């Protein structure tokens with residue numbers, strides 16, 4: 001058999017394989033599902049993360065966590081939930097000359113089930129923070145943002161201390177925490193990660209994701225109370241609400257999450273796009289985006305972070 005003939009056979013087999021895969025996916029999608037009396041876990045498959053999913057919690061292996069020399073140890077990955085926290089930590093570096101932290105890359109293909117990680121976050125998800133100065137563990141990204149500001153931001157630069165202003169910021173922070181699962185676990189999962197594209201699920205979560213983007217668009221556009229567009233989510237002051245919301249909704253509008261900008265018609269949200277530009281220009285946002293990141297160009301990644309010197313020199317603004 002000539003080389004050309006064998007190449008043609010390989011190409012033909014690949015095409016037949018792809019066609020069969022598409023038919024199976026289509027058949028699965030069409031098959032009506034009647035829930036059994038008692039649910040049983042399906043065999044792994046069906047999405048990118050299926051192999052780590054289980055209906056039980058807790059440690060799966062005995063495994064120590066690495067520890068650095070600073071009191072704050074962050075165990076995380078550069079996903080939107082992780083980036084919220086690394087942006088905040090980098091903002092604190094810009095506010096406080098002696099503030100430091102260690103951030104350890106934690107791969108969620110299994111490291112979140114190690115015994116010491118589970119001791120820091122019983123929910124086995126990044127980000128997780130350990131404050132070794134008091135042996136305090138903090139989990140849930142929103143709780144970590146509050147903890148960091150309560151402990152280090154005495155001036156209320158990132159989270160106002162005044163109760164009424166603080167309440168508004170906490171409302172938007174809680175909004176983000178409650179809404180993101182619709183975007184990540186709902187829209188992102190079914191549109192991007194699930195092997196079988198299910199129209200019912202995609203329609204449901206796209207509807208909700210667009211509605212949430214419109215909530216933000218209207219907030220940023222402003223009203224009689226704000227007297228015009230709001231520069232940041234809560235007005236003139238940049239806060240933890242911006243840090244929490246930007247890595248999810250900002251990145252969707254910038255086309256950096258799920259490759260869904262066109263599908264979601266993100267040009268419907270010009271105020272969100274305007275706010276994204278302001279956010280992306282902040283040096284701490286740029287650095288926070290790099291920490292514990294394992295994808296993109298080499299220049300966009302800083303897998304583990306232990307000091308300001310880990311970043312290229314130009315990335316900390318001159319005082």
Ligand SMILES: N[C@@H](CCC(=O)N[C@@H](CS)C(=O)NCC(=O)O)C(=O)O
Pocket residue numbers: 052079080081082108112124125126127139140141142177
């Ligand atoms: N509500 C949590 C969500 C954290 C979360 O979902 N983390 C994901 C990565 S973005 C994770 O660790 N997934 C691993 C898993 O589900 O096993 C938070 O905001 O901290």
